[in-house]
Amino acid sequence: MDTFEAIRQRRAIKAFDPTYQISKVEQDQLIDLAMQAPSSFNIQHWRLVNVTDTALRAQLREAAFDQAQVTEGSLLFVVCADIKAWEKDPQRYWTNAPKEAQDILVPWINPFYSGKEQLQRDEAMRSVGILMQTMMLSAKAMGYDSCPMVGFDFDKVAKIIKLPKDYAVGAMLVIGKGIKPAWPKPGFISSAEMVVENHF
Structure with missing residues (x-):
């Protein structure tokens, strides 16, 4: 599947084949x-917790208000x-970059970052978002579906995965074989509202 088609076909799928691996x-x-996703200064802030343990998945599903995709998708990452x-x-x-x-x-x-706590967090979360979009489009191109999720108790999820100090949970990402299509795209704001020329 080409890139344009993957962008248009990618949807947040909720129903996955639980038997598919x-x-x-x-x-x-x-x-x-x-890993090809870009990040500021190539810092690669992202860390993927690949949750393969079924008991942990069940705990995460409970923390995600019993959303079925948490346990039924082939892959579950806490990003x-x-x-x-x-x-x-x-x-x-920067080990592979030219010395100059x-x-x-x-x-x-x-x-650039020292003493700027908000900037540090903002940059890390921007990196997480770019990584997730890269993964979702890659999954679609490979014939799989995905579901990015923030509908969960962040504190519970952090506790379940034993999140280290100075880390933050960005989202969860489910990838697998979808078995029920998403409803039609709900709509878009106009390009005139989306694009502001030069300044507000």
């Missing part, structure tokens, strides 16, 4: 594609952000 090869491909990734050996994010790029960009990272 995505192969390890396809899981690895999906993760490899996710988290390492908010302090910017200060954790930032040189490692490393020499300019790596020293910028600390002064």
Whole structure:
């Protein structure tokens, strides 16, 4: 499936075949594609908790107000952000870049983020969003469906996955074989409302 078609066909699917298993090869491909997502300063704030334990999935489903896709999708990721990734050996994010790029960009990272708690969180969450969209489009291109989720108790989910200090839960992402199509797209605001030329 080409990119344009994947964008148009991707929907948040709620009903998945609980017996269908995505192969390890396809899981690895999906993760490899996710790694291609961009992030500010290439910091790659995202951390994916791949929940394979059925008991943990049941707990997460309860924390998600009993939404069936949490246990019925082939894959369930709790997509988290390492908010302090910017200060954790930032040189490692640039090991394959030309030395002249490393020499300019790596020293910028600390002064850009240091002391700016809101910016640190905003950047981490932006990275999570870009990663999730990359994963959803990749899944669609591979013939699978997905469901991004924020309809859950964030504190309960953090406790269930033993979220480390300085991390945040961004969302959950279910991927699998959909068995019931989504309803028609509910509608779009006009492009005139969406696009503002030059300034508000």
